[in-house]
Amino acid sequence: MNYTLKYWREAATLILTAGCQHVSSVSKTIILGSSKGHPKKTTFDYEVLFLQRSEKSGFMPSAFVFPGGLVEPSDFSNDWVKVFARHAQKPNFGLGIVKQPCDTRPPMFITDRRKFGSLVPGEVAFRICAIRETFEESGILLVVPENSNIEDNQKFMGAYDQDYEAVAKWREEVQNDPMRFIEMCKELRCVPNIWALHEWGNWLTPVFSKNSRARRYDTAFFICCLPRKPITTDDQKEVTSFKWWTPQEAIQECQKKAWIPPPQFYDLSRLCNFTHLEELQRFALHRALEGIDRWMPVIVHAKDGMVHTLPGDELYPDDPDASGQDQKIYSTDRRIHELVQDGKHLHRLLHVEGVVQLFITIQPKYKHLNPTFLQSDNDIEPKSHL
Incomplete structure (x- = not known):
């Protein structure tokens, strides 16, 4: 972890999409390119997971957000090197090297974590954080067998769906102590599927006013595509409910009563370019190493x-x-x-x-x-x- 940050903390979030059983068609007016909007029927064959934060939350209470949260020291623990033993010697544990020049790369990714004593690159640790937080908040566990290969892991992969009772027990333990996520992976002989998470964006909470004491976060946004919706359960702590919405449905809800914060709304509107999950998956995978700016x-x-x-x-x-x-x-x-x-x-x-x-x-x-x-x-x- 970067212990030198004074004005914000680092975080990671996951845009989790999944194929839906039913396909809904909604007639909307869309503005695309330089042309005016014309009514047309748009069909999405996937949905996006939104979690509603508790009204008692100190940050964005009652908002519908993507799963995610603060980076913990455990996400940068050197114990992960053993868990990822098969891939630890590869660049960024097999994620590859982003093409973006270092002088334009977001600070959270370019920071040398070795000076803080961690052998885990930021690209890996932030993905671990997003996967861990998704597990804690929704019960969805994105892991793969420890002996699986990277090429398969980048493709459509389902969530871990074995021994539900054992996983529920581990979830509670990880909620109480993030270090237990490492122990869980060792016992289940699995690794977080970091290769299925593709870079999507990086948002830094703005400065709202003079002397504002609002919490601020430097947040990495990743995207992951699942072939079907996994079993989802809220934690009744930070998260009070969840919704699986198509991008269009989510925007409609935002226009009614649901509050979706601007970064999530922006990236949700990006998803509206893709009505088919396979197209979105291909796009995310092919531009995965191009880079992003911090906004x-x-x-x-x-x-x-x-x-x-x-x-x-x-x-x-x-x-x-x-x-x-x-x-x-x-x-x-x-x-x-x-x-x-x-x-x-x-x-x-x-x-x-x-x-x-x-x-x-x-x-x-x-x-x-x-x-x-x-x-x-x-x-x-x-x-x-x-």
């Missing part, structure tokens, strides 16, 4: 509200205050609709009547995709679309 939204105060800008937006500062110690306030005397209609380089989120709206005209990097928009009646019409 920290910067809030710009307009005359009539706030704009959440992202890197590449014309309002995004050249040197954003990541620490929050400079107490910078970014503002403009223009109104929100003017900023949208007159803008040329847009990469921003707005809240319009309680609904998140995305406005993007920039091209994505590292062979990623921009979100596909589901248009609603209260959209602000931007000058240009993707």
Whole structure:
């Protein structure tokens, strides 16, 4: 672990998708590319796991989020080298080397963990964290036999579904002590399936205001595709309920009453590019080693509200205050609709009547995709679309 961080803590989350038994068709208006939206029938053959946080949670209470949580010292334990003995001598335990130049790689991935005494690379430890947290919060265990090969593990793999009672017991032990996750893998002769988790994004909690004491996290986002939905159970602690929604259903719920935080909403909208799970799996696998940027939204105060800008937006500062110690306030005397209609380089989120709206005209990097928009009646019409 990185014990030198002062302003935030490291975390990992998992966008877990799974093929659904029933396939639902929903008629929606979609804005894609530079063309206007036209009603068309969109069918998704997969669903995404959302967990609802407890209303007593100190961070994003009652929100629907992807499974995940804080990195623990156990995720970087050198005991994992023995568990992954078959792969420990390969680059990043067989994950491969990301093509992205080191000077643009997110800090959480480029940090040399050996100076903190760990032989486990960040790329591995953050995946272990995402798998462990998913197990703790939902009961879904993403492991494979210790003697399995990497090529098979990258393909569609089901969750561990043997000896349910024993796994439930281990889940409780891991919830109480994350180090027990290592012991569980040793006893079950399995390893966390880190190869099925592909890099998707990296979000840093923004600085909300002067002297804000809000918790902040530098979070790695991974994606994993399962052929079918595994047995899912909430933990009645941090998680009070769960939902398996298609991307479209989740956005519809967000437009009604469910609160899905902006990073999850953004990546959910990215998934709307894929109606078929196999297409999503191929895309995630093929761009797995391309790289990602760390995004920290910067809030710009307009005359009539706030704009959440992202890197590449014309309002995004050249040197954003990541620490929050400079107490910078970014503002403009223009109104929100003017900023949208007159803008040329847009990469921003707005809240319009309680609904998140995305406005993007920039091209994505590292062979990623921009979100596909589901248009609603209260959209602000931007000058240009993707």
